[in-house]
Amino acid sequence: MLLDQILEFNDRFVQDRQYEPYETDGLPDKKVVILSCMDTRLVELLPQALNIKNGDVKLVKNAGAMVSSPTDGAVKSILVGIHALNADEVMVIGHHDCGMGKVNPDDLVKKLETRGISREQIEAFETNQNTDAKEFLKGFTNVEDNVKNSVDILNHHPLIPETIPVHGLVIDPHTGKLDLVVNGY
Numbered sequence: 001m002l003l004d005q006i007l008e009f010n011d012r013f014v015q016d017r018q019y020e021p022y023e024t025d026g027l028p029d030k031k032v033v034i035l036s037c038m039d040t041r042l043v044e045l046l047p048q049a050l051n052i053k054n055g056d057v058k059l060v061k062n063a064g065a066m067v068s069s070p071t072d073g074a075v076k077s078i079l080v081g082i083h084a085l086n087a088d089e090v091m092v093i094g095h096h097d098c099g100m101g102k103v104n105p106d107d108l109v110k111k112l113e114t115r116g117i118s119r120e121q122i123e124a125f126e127t128n129q130n131t132d133a134k135e136f137l138k139g140f141t142n143v144e145d146n147v148k149n150s151v152d153i154l155n156h157h158p159l160i161p162e163t164i165p166v167h168g169l170v171i172d173p174h175t176g177k178l179d180l181v182v183n184g185y
Contacts, residue, residue: 021054022054024054024055025055026085027085027086028055028056028057028058028081028085028086028087029055029056029057030052030056030057031086031087031088031089032056032057032058032087032088032089032090032091033057033058033059033060033077033078033081033082033085033087033089033090033091034046034050034057034058034059034060034090034091034092034093035060035061035062035065035067035074035077035078035090035091035092035093035150036059036060036061036065036092036093036094036095037061037062037063037064037065037093037094037095037098037100038061038062038063039095039098039099039173041095041173041174042095042171042173045171045173045176046093046171046176048176049171049176049177049178050178058077058081058085058087060074060077060078060081062074063099063100063139064094064098064099064100064101064139064140064146065092065093065094065095065098065146065147065150066100066139066140066146066150067092067149067150067153067154068153069153070153070157070158072153075153075154075157078090078154078160079159079160082160082161082164083159087164088164089164089165089166089167089184090154090160090164090165090166090167090184091166091167091168091169092147092150092151092154092166092167092168092169092182093147093168093169093170093171093178094143094144094146094147094150094168094169094170094171094181095143095170095171095172095173096143096170096171096172096173097173098139098143099139100139100140100146101139101140101141101142101143101146102139103137103138103139105133105134105135105137105138105139106134108134108137109122109133109134109137112133143170144170144181147168147169147170147181147182148168148181148182150168151166151167151168151181151182151184154166155184165184165185166182166184167180167182167183167184167185168180168181168182168184169181169182
């Protein structure tokens with residue numbers, strides 16, 4: 001089982017003190033919060049492409065590097081990064097060939113049902129959250145527009161000071177090349 005493998009490895013990791021090269025405090029040395037996609041191709045590529053190491057940034061990840069509303073969970077993390085952890089800048093970094101650009105909400109709802117989520121559970125979610133499941137699960141059609149929209153929501157957020165620059169970028173998940181979409185300065 002995967003969990004057993006992880007715990008076994010972790011025991012050796014701690015016993016052998018392999019954590020020592022990663023020791024740092026909780027404040028970002030480069031004073032930036034980065035919102036990026038959870039895409040597996042970016043796990044190691046993004047830090048390498050941005051020349052960041054452990055301790056440099058606060059890294060927030062979600063599906064599509066999307067900010068969908070001012071009360072989005074990613075926004076809460078960004079606010080904590082700014083106000084509690086001394087970040088002075090924000091970067092939203094989407095990527096080309098993003099799965100959220102291909103998500104079909106109708107198909108995703110069908111997959112929920114296939115995995116045992118009943119129609120009643122979906123309807124209860126919609127009622128309790130005052131939202132439509134398909135609307136909640138929809139992605140985007142253009143990564144640059146998604147980044148611009150996310151930056152716009154953050155730039156107009158009442159709890160983010162106007163002095164905090166919010167940048168928007170798109171990374172190539174194959175080469176690491178960054179394209180500037182919004183310069184927050």
